[in-house]
Amino acid sequence: MDRNQLMKWIKAPTKMAHKYSLNAVYFCTGCGVIEVPPTITSRWDAERFGVVPTATARQANLFLITGYVSVKTLRAIIRTYEQMPEPKYTVGFGSCTINGGMYWDSYNTINQLDKYIPIDGYIAGCMPRPEAIFVAVTHLWTLIDKDMADGYKRYRKNYAAYRANQEMILGEMEWPPIFQTEVATAITEREG
Amino acid sequence: MVSPVLLLAVPLGLALCVPLVGRVSRRAAGFVPVIASLFNLVVSIRLLPTVLEEPIVANLGGFPPPFGITLFAGPVGMLLSALIALAGLVVSLYALSYIKTGPTVRYHTLYMLLLVGATGVVLTGDVFNLFVFFEILCISSYALVAYVGDRAGIEASVKYLIQGALGSALLLIGIGLLYGLFGTLNMADIAARIDSVDSVPVFVAMALIVVGLGVEAAIFPLNAWLPDAHSSAPSSISAILSGIAIQVGLYAVVRMVFTVFGASSVLLFFVFLGLLTLLIGELCAFAQNNIKRMLAYSSIGQMGLIMFALAIATTGSVTGGLFQMVSHTLSKALLFLAVGYMVYRSGSLEISSLEGMGRRMPLTSFAFTIGVFSLVGLPPFIGFPSKLLIVRSALAEQGVLLQVLIGLVLLATVIEGAYFFRVIQTVYFKKEEGQEARQDAPPMALLSMFVFVAFIVVIGVYPNLITDVLESGASELLERANYIGSVLG
Amino acid sequence: MRILWFVLSPLMALAVGLFFLGLSRRFMARIQWRVGPPLYQPLIDILRQFTQKSVSHGPLFDLGVVLSLASSFIVVLFMPLGGTAPLSSSGGLLAVLYLMLLGPLGIALSGGEAANPNVSIGISRKLILAVGYEVPFLMIVLALMTYYGTISIGEIVAAQRESASAIASFPLVFSGIAYLLILPAMLGVRPFEVVGAAQEISSGPAAEYGGPYLALATIQHGLTMFIGISLFVNLLWGGASNPVVFFLKMLVVFAFGFWVNAAFPRLRVEQAVRYLWRWPTLIAFVGLILVATIGR
Amino acid sequence: MSLGLLLIVAFGGSLLTYLLGKVSARTRDAFAVLISLALVVMVASLYGKAFRVPFYGGFLGMPLVLRIDGLSWLFAIAASVLGCLSVVFSLGYMKGKERTSFYYSMLLLVIAAMLGVVLSGDLLSLFIFWEIMSWSTFLLISYNGGPALAAGMKYFVMSFVGSLAMLAGVLTLHGSFGTLEFTGVAAGMSSASPGYVLAILVLFGVAFGTKNAIWPFHAWLPPAHSEAPSPFSAVLSGILIKMGVYGFLLLMFVIVGLRTFLSLGVGRIEFHTVLSIIGAITILLPTFIAIFQNDAKRLLAWSTVAQAGYIILGISFGTSLSVAGGMFHFLNHAVFKALLFMVVGAVEYRTNGVRDLDSLGGLIKRMPVTFIVAVIGVCGLIGVPLTNGFVSKWLIYKTLILERSPFLAFAALFGTWGTILYSYKFLHNIFLGQLPQRYEDMERAPFTMLLPMTILSVVVVLFGVLPGIPLAVIDTIGVSFGFESLHVTPWGIASDTGALNTVNMLVAALVGLVVVWCVFRSGARSVSVGQADSYAAGAAVPRDKYQYSVRFYAPLRRMMAPYLKDFVDSFYMRLAGWVRGLGDGLRRIYTGYVGDYVMYILVFLAVLIFVQIAWSPW
Structure with a gap:
């Protein structure tokens, strides 16, 4: 943990701030959320590392998708993800987000979350323990350091594809596209 | 030198001519009252300045008082006779367009007789003549109340007749008693001989006369005929009845009590009676839904107010009372005239049927509004100075009693304001569904209403125009000795 | 000197406010047997929020928070922080009372334009809670102003320096106790944390704030804490002759406030108002009556 | 400039406006604006003058006199300016309504009568203009029909009771002193007995208190203000009810005199303290009733009652600061309350008469300028520093505290917190929150509405930043009452016990705003989004349902509503019911059966004679 290294703060304050102030959307999508309370309370105390749950998507920069994602929840997940301010990071928690897990053949559970929103990293397991969350967080720090946690950029860049996937499973969406696709491309190109 | 006798003789003569004219042209008959009232008005106004200097005493038949029939034309008499002539003139103009159906010729005859009777009452100086003129007044009004000929009119007329006849009978008994006691019928002569009303026979005579006249004067509880009669009569007649007839009755009461009996000890009783009449009249009017009945009850209230003012018996208050008489005549007659056509157009007497009248009959409604403002006593209309005078003179008296009473009078005014303004709201501001075509009262009726409006506004702004007359009228009523002196010489 | 204070006191307020924010998290963590974040965690948060790309709902949304x-x-400029207040002759405590409401009002206007019912509910609660604690608070402040016969904070501090501090003198001790009872409500901490109830109305007025908006709101929260505590120190604890002592006094009051925060669960807003209008009001009222009748 | 001419222009203008309306609507509108402008100019040209002119020889032996001095100038300028702005506002508001000629003519008549009231030099002409004002106001209040009828009736009856009390007072004074001119009456009053002065004060106090709607004479105000046409509500709330304040000032400090007034009382209860306490009640109760109103205009109406309480509290407390504060607050309230009523008027105009707070919302997107002026008006109402309301309230608080009346000060200050609650509700429910779908194509308010609102909002800020301008005028009036002078500077008050300096605050505010704004802009840029993109726990925002404005203060309401019944009003309504019942009962005396009637006559006669024979009382 390089939180106390002053030089790093001076060199890249933004990056450091994002690393050590991961505010997670407190959004229980599935059974995995049961692991979050011990993580943030006395036993494991995630606040040590600046990881705290926040009330609304607007205030957060980390989205922990905890467990299987039903179609109904997916709608809310997409909406929530889109309302988070950039830069924002997503972590899929548990096998279900990777390939559907034990619900792989369920009629209303999606199998592959990153078809619908970009995921910066996964925690495998069913259930992963709180320690796994810490591992994930440290991995995320590394990714942020290396500018590899760029899911939000990918989302913007490939918005048309993501939106198409979303509409394929959800049908008509209740809100308009958040990016004009051409404009989104232009912005992405300008920013590299 | 014009004699006040003409005020009686000419209209009486013309009244008898009306049927003859009516044979020639029914339409022409309607103009006879106009001419007669105009004549009376001119003569009265000509005589007013003279009368202010010194009252005119005219003796019929050449006998000196107390033996002959005496006409006494003082400031009060002239003022009221001018007022009667003015109201008569305006209402007869109104009647030209308003009275179209029925026995119109008889209407005009009776109407003129009513005016003659009223003028006679205010001018006479003789108790028996008072009775005679009073009967002329009453009998013609019984007939006129029933003019429309519907059930309500006839019922009201008969009720009126029964009570009026009872009143007249009592009056006659009273006069008889007086004659028995003093052997004379001349007011001044009686007045000169009455020492006090303490003696039982004199008091009984006074009680009989007051009650007899009080029936016509609408004093509570003698006024039960009034709401029926005033609301069932044709509106032109209601205007005259409310504006003239009951005031003449009150005048007669006051003349008898002040001048003839000199009964200053009963005045406090009359103050209370006036206040009671005022409160009951206004409260009853407050609970009415029938517009003409409401106006009739309001007349009762106004009579109470006038009586209250007169009975305080200071120069100021009597001036105020007389002023209120003038203002009530003008305002109430105006209200009845305006309501006459509004009711005619809406076809119902209910207040709620007047909704939207402000749009259908704008000028009539305007006249109605002015009448209401004046009657309630809002500046700058005539009701304001008259009420102001009454309140001022009552407050000028020392004593808590009068201050409390004047508080009650003001309270009654509030009630009056409340029910009248409710009508104003109905006329102007209640939305109605179907827009009906604008159809105002005919020009002649409007003209007559606006004559009243003009008087109301002009005197309201310049009350000093008539205060001289009123003040000398007040002193005439208050100073018995002068009256006796000027009649008996 | 005064010019210097013009710059110093906002900076001091900012620093102390943020320190209090960090300290409160640490404090709470320790009470809950946790380690807790570093003291400078609020700084990291604010830096992070500043660089996030948020949404704006309109010009008022921006302006209100500013x-x-x-x-x-x-x-803060009205507060003597162990020295003279930069704006000492501009309306005194009365102006402070009014200016203190501009903070919530700005947030309220800004949040209103966000068109989010959570925000509206939060604001509604904030205003109701304010009505709740203003009753005793006004009584306390009026007792002080009446007792010392001035509306200037500086003079109240000076008068306390001459004699005993207000909380230790006879009639004003009631006001002091009442102030301590309403302090958590003024700081917006538990048991009066109804406004920004995170789990219930998604942090209320701040529900639509992200990025720089949230950063400013966080700083404002810190300043509110600073103002509430420094008012107590100035008005009732005799202020201080230098900023260090002032800071130490504030720290003590702060510790009390957050001990309450950690020890009590949250009340509903009616319960909060009912409490505030009962005991603190009663005590403050007794103080006010004593001041009005006995006087100095 | 002669005062007679001023009144002739005012009254004549009203009449001519009506007649012109029969010719052409456009000419009439232009003429009405012209007349009201002319009045402003004429009144303004009278600044600093003091003289009297008799204008009517003797109304029943009482000469009528006009006069002008600082006090009447202050009220006259407020009346004429507000009147003018209201006429301009009406141009848009009244477009397409019926009976507009009547409306304009009555509006001008009310303004003329108000000018008459403040320019009167004797009590009788004061009363005459007062009555003209009352009935013309009645007609305008009733103008809208429907619920306005009951409102008008209530207004008329209460105001009539008041003016009749005043009539009694005027005539009592006339009976005692033989003159009604202010100077003459004042000379007489200085030697009158305290009981007499007290009685006069009470009689006049009923009239002025009713007009100014102090508790418990306030019952007419909420319905009247909410049902009248909005431009007239602005006049009504802004200046017309302040005629009561004028009356109080005139009575207390010109006629009775400062020293007599302050020492007046029964035993140890001082009259001015009682009046101050009534003022405090008038602040507290209506403020909390206002919080729970759902009709925008009714909310403002209750707020007017409450603000009138501040004014009464200020002027009756009777120190130089408090009276200056009261007078200044009158001026300020005239400005911001007229502004707020106009705001509601503009909203009503665009939403076809909707003023229900529960069904509006989000209009900031459609009427931004209206919103800005509304915020300024609300800030003035609350008394946010750097708006005018702050200075006047500050003066009142300060004197209350320093004169050791903490309980009155508490009422005043706590009232302010209530004010915040209803003010925010007013803003929030109309302008903030979600914009309903039906208002999505709404246009902005027309120019004729924006102009007066903008002018008023500029005044709110101007008087807040440079309070010295009006305070200088007010200070002269105060000195003429016999108060010591305040040390007025252009930006406030210089004093030993806590000075006021708005320029300091202005600089601090500007610097603070600029610095914070710069810091804010240095952060990441944000994206503008519409109201559909709002946090809804992951769901899409449901149209027209995502709003929290119904029962905005529900928890507080649950707690307080049982104690906030307007029991005075229900008492009046019950009284009216009793009177009607009494009338109904008395009506039954007239049974319709003629036998009864004859019996009445005979019984009356018999009783008369019996009483005389038995006891001979006469």
Whole structure:
């Protein structure tokens, strides 16, 4: 943990701030959320590392998708993800987000979350323990350091594809596209 | 030198001519009252300045008082006779367009007789003549109340007749008693001989006369005929009845009590009676839904107010009372005239049927509004100075009693304001569904209403125009000795 | 010297406010047997929020939050922080009372434009809660102003320096106790944390704030804490002759406030108002009556 | 400039406006604006003058006199300016309504009568203009029909009771002193007995208190203000009810005199303290009733009652600061309350008469300028520093505290917190929150509405930043009452016990705002989004349902509503019911059966004679 290294703060304050102030959307999508309370309370105390749950998507920069994602929840997940301010990071928690897990053949559970929103990293397991969350967080720090946690950029860049996937499973969406696709491309190109 | 006798003789003569004219042209008959009232008005106004200097005493038949029939034309008499002539003139103009159906010729005859009777009452100086003129007044009004000929009119007329006849009978008994006691019928002569009303026979005579006249004067509880009669009569007649007839009755009461009996000890009783009449009249009017009945009850209230003012018996208050008489005549007659056509157009007497009248009959409604403002006593209309005078003179008296009473009078005014303004709201501001075509009262009726409006506004702004007359009228009523002196010489 | 204070006192307020924010998290963590974040965690959060790309709902959305923070800074200028107040002759405590409401009002206007019912509910609660604690608070402040016969904070501090501090003198001790009872409500901490109830109405007025908006709102929260505590120190604890002592006094009051925060669960807003209108009001009222009748 | 001419222009203008309306609507509108402008100019040209002119020889032996001095100038300028702005506002508001000629003519008549009231030099002409004002106001209040009828009736009856009390007072004074001119009456009053002065004060106090709607004479105000046409509500709330304040000032400090007034009382209860306490009640109760109103205009109406309480509290407390504060607050309230009523008027105009707070919302997107002026008006109402309301309230608080009346000060200050609650509700429910779908194509308010609102909002800020301008005028009036002078500077008050300096605050505010704004802009840029993109726990925002404005203060309401019944009003309504019942009962005396009637006559006669024979009382 390089939180106390002053030089790093001076060199890249933004990056450091994002690393050590991961505010997670407190959004229980599935059974995995049961692991979050011990993580943030006395036993494991995630606040040590600046990881705290926040009330609304607007205030957060980390989205922990905890467990299987039903179609109904997916709608809310997409909406929530889109309302988070950039830069924002997503972590899929548990096998279900990777390939559907034990619900792989369920009629209303999606199998592959990153078809619908970009995921910066996964925690495998069913259930992963709180320690796994810490591992994930440290991995995320590394990714942020290396500018590899760029899911939000990918989302913007490939918005048309993501939106198409979303509409394929959800049908008509209740809100308009958040990016004009051409404009989104232009912005992405300008920013590299 | 014009004699006040003409005020009686000419209209009486013309009244008898009306049927003859009516044979020639029914339409022409309607103009006879106009001419007669105009004549009376001119003569009265000509005589007013003279009368202010010194009252005119005219003796019929050449006998000196107390033996002959005496006409006494003082400031009060002239003022009221001018007022009667003015109201008569305006209402007869109104009647030209308003009275179209029925026995119109008889209407005009009776109407003129009513005016003659009223003028006679205010001018006479003789108790028996008072009775005679009073009967002329009453009998013609019984007939006129029933003019429309519907059930309500006839019922009201008969009720009126029964009570009026009872009143007249009592009056006659009273006069008889007086004659028995003093052997004379001349007011001044009686007045000169009455020492006090303490003696039982004199008091009984006074009680009989007051009650007899009080029936016509609408004093509570003698006024039960009034709401029926005033609301069932044709509106032109209601205007005259409310504006003239009951005031003449009150005048007669006051003349008898002040001048003839000199009964200053009963005045406090009359103050209370006036206040009671005022409160009951206004409260009853407050609970009415029938517009003409409401106006009739309001007349009762106004009579109470006038009586209250007169009975305080200071120069100021009597001036105020007389002023209120003038203002009530003008305002109430105006209200009845305006309501006459509004009711005619809406076809119902209910207040709620007047909704939207402000749009259908704008000028009539305007006249109605002015009448209401004046009657309630809002500046700058005539009701304001008259009420102001009454309140001022009552407050000028020392004593808590009068201050409390004047508080009650003001309270009654509030009630009056409340029910009248409710009508104003109905006329102007209640939305109605179907827009009906604008159809105002005919020009002649409007003209007559606006004559009243003009008087109301002009005197309201310049009350000093008539205060001289009123003040000398007040002193005439208050100073018995002068009256006796000027009649008996 | 005064010019210097013009710059120093907002900076001091900012630093202390943020320190209090960090300390409160640490404090709570320790009470809950946790380690807790570093003391400078609020700084990291604010830096992070500043660089996040948020949404704006309109010009008022921006302006309101700016107004809120700016007015909090202006209130600080009225406070003598162990010295003279920069704005000492501009309306005194009465102006402070008014300016203190501009903070919530700015947030309220800004949040209103966000068109989010959570925000509206939060604001509604904030205003109701304010009505709740203003009753005893006004009584306390009026007792002080009446007792010392001035509306200037500086003079109240000076008068306390001459004699005993207000909380230790006879009639005003009631006011002091009442102030301590309403302190958590003024700081917006538990058991009066109804406004920004995170789990219930998604942090209320701040529900639509992200990025720089949230950063400003966080700073404003810190300043509110600073103002509430420094008012107590100035008005009732005799202020201080230098900023260090002032800071230490504030720290003690702060510790009390957050001990309450950690020890009590949250009340509903009616329960909060009912409490505030019962005991603190009663005590403050007794104090006010004593001041009005006995006087100095 | 002669005062007679001023009144002739005012009254004549009203009449001519009506007649012109029969010719052409456009000419009439232009003429009405012209007349009201002319009045402003004429009144303004009278600044600093003091003289009297008799204008009517003797109304029943009482000469009528006009006069002008600082006090009447202050009220006259407020009346004429507000009147003018209201006429301009009406141009848009009244477009397409019926009976507009009547409306304009009555509006001008009310303004003329108000000018008459403040320019009167004797009590009788004061009363005459007062009555003209009352009935013309009645007609305008009733103008809208429907619920306005009951409102008008209530207004008329209460105001009539008041003016009749005043009539009694005027005539009592006339009976005692033989003159009604202010100077003459004042000379007489200085030697009158305290009981007499007290009685006069009470009689006049009923009239002025009713007009100014102090508790418990306030019952007419909320319905009247909410049902009248909005431009007239602005006049009504802004200046017309302040005629009561004028009356109080005139009575207390010109006629009775400062020293007599302050020492007046029964035993140890001082009259001015009682009046101050009534003022405090008038602040507290209506403020909390206002919080729970759902009709925008009714909310403002209750707020007017409450603000009138501040004014009464200020002027009756009777120190130089408090009276200056009261007078200044009158001026300020005239400005911001007229502004707020106009705001509601503009909203009503665009939403076809909707003023229900529960069904509006989000209009900031459609009427931004209206919103800005509304915020300024609300800030003035609350008394946010750097708006005018702050200075006047500050003066009142300060004197209350320093004169050791903490309980009155508490009422005043706590009232302010209530004010915040209803003010925010007013803003929030109309302008903030979600914009309903039906208002999505709404246009902005027309120019004729924006102009007066903008002018008023500029005045709110101007008087807040440079309070010295009006305070200088007010200070002269105060000195003429016999108060010591305040040390007025252009930006406030210089004093030993806590000075006021708005320029300091202005600089601090500007610097603070600029610094914070710069810091804010240095952060990441944000994206503008519409109201559909709002946090809804992951769901899409449901149209027209995502709003929290119904029962905005529900928890507080649950707690307080049982104690906030307007029991005075229900008492009046019950009284009216009793009177009607009494009338109904008395009506039954007239049974319709003629036998009864004859019996009445005979019984009356018999009783008369019996009483005389038995006891001979006469």
